Amino acid sequence: xxxxxxxxxxxxxxxxxxxxxxxxxxxxxxxxxxxxxxxxxxxxxxxxxxxxxxxxxxxxxxxxxxxxxxxxxxxxxxxxxxxxxxxxxxxxxxxxxxxxxxxxxxxxxxxxxxxxxxxxxxxxxxxxxxxxxxxxxxxxxxxxxxxxxxxxxxxxxxxxxxxxxxxxxxxxxxxxxxxxxxxxxxxxxxxxxxxxxxxxxxxxxxxxxxxxxxxxxxxxxxxxxxxxxxxxxxxxxxxxxxxxxxxxxxxxxxxxxxxxxxxxxxxxxxxxxxxxxxxxxxxxx
Numbered sequence: 433x434x435x436x437x438x439x440x441x442x443x444x445x446x447x448x449x450x451x452x453x454x455x456x457x458x459x460x461x462x463x464x465x466x467x468x469x470x471x472x473x474x475x476x477x478x479x480x481x482x483x484x485x486x487x488x489x490x491x492x493x494x495x496x497x498x499x500x501x502x503x504x505x506x507x508x509x510x511x512x513x514x515x516x517x518x519x520x521x522x523x524x525x526x527x528x529x530x531x532x533x534x535x536x537x538x539x540x541x542x543x544x545x546x547x548x549x550x551x552x553x554x555x556x557x558x559x560x561x562x563x564x565x566x567x568x569x570x571x572x573x574x575x576x577x578x579x580x581x582x583x584x585x586x587x588x589x590x591x592x593x594x595x596x597x598x599x600x601x602x603x604x605x606x607x608x609x610x611x612x613x614x615x616x617x618x619x620x621x622x623x624x625x626x627x628x629x630x631x632x633x634x635x636x637x638x639x640x641x642x643x644x645x646x647x648x649x650x651x652x653x654x655x656x657x658x659x660x661x662x663x664x665x666x667x668x669x670x671x672x673x674x675x676x677x678x679x680x681x682x683x684x685x686x687x688x689x690x691x692x693x694x695x696x697x698x699x700x701x702x703x704x705x706x707x708x709x710x711x712x713x714x715x716x717x
Contacts, residue, residue, distance in 0.1 A: 612655045
């Protein structure tokens with residue numbers, strides 16, 4: 433009888449312990465531990481492609497809604513397709529506004545990427561858009577989001593305030609000038625350098641290795657380190673990513689899904705001498 437009671441007590445304690453264990457966004461865990469994070473860029477409006485990449489090993493999906501034809505409905509279906517898969521769905525919204533983040537979060541994104549965050553006011557607005565009151569200004573309407581992210585043992589707003597990732601894109605001259613104030617805003621998880629737009633803003637479009645561009649990147653890197661904020665940029669090649677890791681960058685965006693598709697096909701075509709139409713030689717119009 434005593435052994436039976438001890439066994440029941442052990443089972444009860446184990447169950448109680450499990451109930452108290454709250455799920456945490458694995459990207460948040462990796463960021464806190466200073467480990468590398470990589471997102472798969474989803475630009476094709478294909479739920480199948482998103483699901484395949486969500487289980488390829490990427491930590492998050494960068495669902496591209498600034499520079500792609502992906503609609504809200506397609507993004508929602510992508511988010512549902514990631515259930516039980518590894519990658520956590522993030523959305524890059526087209527503009528840093530409360531309502532754009534609200535649409536992304538209420539369909540179940542667990543991270544929002546805010547373009548052209550050029551000053552501390554916009555940084556604070558981004559954080560507020562991702563947090564329910566009193567921490568922020570996110571409006572309450574989580575029916576679809578809570579279906580994707582049920583939160584046993586806590587209310588959805590508590591779950592979301594703990595787990596939503598706030599990523600700010602630093603991609604113009606003004607942002608570089610204000611980088612210390614931006615990096616100091618509480619609630620910012622990642623500063624991501626949009627190197628292409630940054631190079632254009634600095635007057636050296638596409639020249640990512642120009643000294644002026646490199647100096648700006650170094651200024652951003654210094655501010656991120658000073659304020660203990662994770663830092664990211666595009667991962668254009670494995671070799672480049674290895675070099676950036678040595679410099680303290682830990683967050684990477686992969687080439688877009690279409691680019692990965694073509695890179696995977698190219699070796700099989702090259703061995704047979706097969707090529708498509710080169711639009712540089714024969715315009716497709």
